[in-house]
Amino acid sequence: MKKGLVIDREAQMIGVYLFEDGKTYRGIPRKKVLKKTKIYAGDYVLGEVVDQNSFAIEDLEERKNFLVRPPVANVDKVLVVMSIKMPEFDNFLLDNLLVVYEHLNADPVIVFNKIDLLDQREIKELEKWEKLYKDAGYDVLKVSVQKNTGFEELKKYLEGAICVLAGPSGVGKSSILSKLIGIQLETREVSEKTERGRHTTTGVRLFPFGKGSFIGDTPGFSSVDALYFMDKKEVRLYFREFLRYRCKFPDCTHTREPECRVKEAVSAGEISCERYRNYLRIIREDMSIAEEICQ
Ligand SMILES: Nc1nc2c(ncn2[C@@H]2O[C@H](COP(=O)(O)OP(=O)(O)O)[C@@H](O)[C@H]2O)c(=O)[nH]1
Ligand SMILES: [Mg+2]
Numbered sequence: 001m002k003k004g005l006v007i008d009r010e011a012q013m014i015g016v017y018l019f020e021d022g023k024t025y026r027g028i029p030r031k032k033v034l035k036k037t038k039i040y041a042g043d044y045v046l047g048e049v050v051d052q053n054s055f056a057i058e059d060l061e062e063r064k065n066f067l068v069r070p071p072v073a074n075v076d077k078v079l080v081v082m083s084i085k086m087p088e089f090d091n092f093l094l095d096n097l098l099v100v101y102e103h104l105n106a107d108p109v110i111v112f113n114k115i116d117l118l119d120q121r122e123i124k125e126l127e128k129w130e131k132l133y134k135d136a137g138y139d140v141l142k143v144s145v146q147k148n149t150g151f152e153e154l155k156k157y158l159e160g161a162i163c164v165l166a167g168p169s170g171v172g173k174s175s176i177l178s179k180l181i182g183i184q185l186e187t188r189e190v191s192e193k194t195e196r197g198r199h200t201t202t203g204v205r206l207f208p209f210g211k212g213s214f215i216g217d218t219p220g221f222s223s224v225d226a227l228y229f230m231d232k233k234e235v236r237l238y239f240r241e242f243l244r245y246r247c248k249f250p251d252c253t254h255t256r257e258p259e260c261r262v263k264e265a266v267s268a269g270e271i272s273c274e275r276y277r278n279y280l281r282i283i284r285e286d287m288s289i290a291e292e293i294c295q
């Protein structure tokens, strides 16, 4: 059987990208497949070409993850797009997004856009955040759609990956997508305000680009509360830098427990106070816990 990827999913339409020839076919699911599960964009399918335009879907590979809004399966990378200004950088929103995507098993990477807008002082600020997040264990990339910088690196970084975009409104998600795929997508633009864009309600489209990469045309969450997705107790598992430490209690919440190695690391400056404070804020803890260890 041949392997394909569902890249267009809308109403009764299933567009299947065949890896063998890079062509898109109309997918026709066999009854046994339909019985098993619904088919979403990002699903890897197995089947046979029946004619020039059609691909019979015989089977579906197990999903490694599934993002609900927009519905996309098997997301390898979430580009969490941020800017230092226009709009102003919001590290609390960023930390919530990182926690949520980590929880969904979709590797988040931080992409700073609009670096063309920055003066000397703002570049210093960007570098501060870049270091902070790299130290925490995240990949950080910097681009400017305006100046067309950073896209070679970004494309290389995304080789072979299924990606979606996330981040607040106005940071340049749509612009980045257009730049990556080399097509202006005005008519397919999704209204983030109403979330009633054609593709948020009824379907999603993944665009092939670069070397075996795909990117979704709908944005991920622009604002998010991590506790909507998980229990308070789980949040500590999705702060990457916390996982380097072994506290006295294996289920340590890094708040009031004795011999907490995470708090010691914060105190020693190994973990940033910004990140630790946001952790407390996400789990609705008393912020004075941070005051004791952050100067
Ligand atoms: N100066 C500058 N403006 C940008 C850049 N990227 C996008 N923009 C502008 O920022 C605005 C919002 O971009 P858009 O792609 O719609 O953001 P989205 O809401 O995240 O999808 C538009 O006016 C873009 O032209 C950039 O790298 N530099
Ligand atoms: Mg947009």
Ligand SMILES: [Zn+2]
Binding pocket: 247, 248, 252, 253, 254, 255, 257, 259, 260, 261, 262, 263
């Ligand atoms: Zn601890």
